[in-house]
Amino acid sequence: MRKGIKELLVDELHDILSSEEQIVKALPELVTAAESSHLKNAFQSHLKETKGHIQRLKKIFKLARIKVQEKTCKAMKGLILECKEVLKEFKKSPVRDAALISKAQRIEHYEISAYGTIRTFAKELRLSTIADLLQETLNEEGNADKKLTKIAEGGLLTAGINHKANLLDGKQMGLKKLVSHPKKASPSRKKVSPSHKKAKATLKKARVTPIKRTPMKKTKPAPRKAKWLAAR
Numbered sequence: 001m002r003k004g005i006k007e008l009l010v011d012e013l014h015d016i017l018s019s020e021e022q023i024v025k026a027l028p029e030l031v032t033a034a035e036s037s038h039l040k041n042a043f044q045s046h047l048k049e050t051k052g053h054i055q056r057l058k059k060i061f062k063l064a065r066i067k068v069q070e071k072t073c074k075a076m077k078g079l080i081l082e083c084k085e086v087l088k089e090f091k092k093s094p095v096r097d098a099a100l101i102s103k104a105q106r107i108e109h110y111e112i113s114a115y116g117t118i119r120t121f122a123k124e125l126r127l128s129t130i131a132d133l134l135q136e137t138l139n140e141e142g143n144a145d146k147k148l149t150k151i152a153e154g155g156l157l158t159a160g161i162n163h164k165a166n167l168l169d170g171k172q173m174g175l176k177k178l179v180s181h182p183k184k185a186s187p188s189r190k191k192v193s194p195s196h197k198k199a200k201a202t203l204k205k206a207r208v209t210p211i212k213r214t215p216m217k218k219t220k221p222a223p224r225k226a227k228w229l230a231a232r
Contacts, residue, residue: 009121010066013057016114017068019076020054023107026080034100035092036161038151043104046144053137060130079107094164101152101161108145115141 003011027047034040061068083103090096115138122131154160 005121005124009064009118009125012114012118012121013060013064013066014069014071015073016111016118017054017057017061018071018073019111019114020050020057022073022076022080023050024054026083029087030083030100030104033087033092034097035094036097036151039097039100039161042144042147042151045147049140049144053140056133056137060133063130063133064127075110076107079103079110082106094161094168097161098152098165101148105145105148108141108148111141112138112145 024047027043027050031040031043031047034043058068060066083100086096086099086103090099115134119131119134119138122128122134152161154163
């Protein structure tokens with residue numbers, strides 16, 4: 001059987017429905033794993049939105065008279081698995097939150113791409129009502145992605161998760177350096193009195209300054225008198 005745009009639409013709808021159902025199951029664990037209250041709220045808010053997305057998709061299936069069939073989105077399964085790996089690799093900290101945002105945004109970008117494609121198929125098939133419903137979800141996914149970016153980068157009054165993670169990493173690196181290379185205690189030096197310093201400087205100068213020697217004048221020896229002259 002040759003497939004056309006309509007068959008592609010149906011296939012993509014089943015794929016995104018499976019994705020949303022997997023996300024609903026995974027988000028509660030991410031809410032618990034997040035340390036930042038802002039990130040927790042973002043995950044909780046998106047969980048509520050995702051349940052709404054599923055209801056919207058079911059409405060689209062009815063409007064298009066498509067029978068819902070079982071299908072597992074392998075791509076979403078892999079993306080959620082990466083999120084769970086973060087929970088194993090990192091303890092609860094700003095660094096874990098930064099990693100969770102990274103993985104969550106990959107999921108958002110996958111959904112944005114999928115909904116954008118399905119909406120385009122619906123427009124091509126002149127299914128304007130379905131296209132509008134898909135656009136609503138697409139807008140919500142875009143806003144969720146922007147919210148995660150804001151939490152990561154921070155704002156005027158709050159520091160971002162990435163900044164906090166970087167500060168924590170810097171502190172840990174500094175602590176490691178102190179433990180691995182402890183500073184050696186410098187030997188204590190006795191205080192020297194000013195008079196002693198002056199005497200030392202004078203002595204040093206005396207040693208260095210060369211002594212000028214004046215050359216001795218050569219004197220001519222007196223002429224000796226003849227013996228016979230001396231006998232007189």
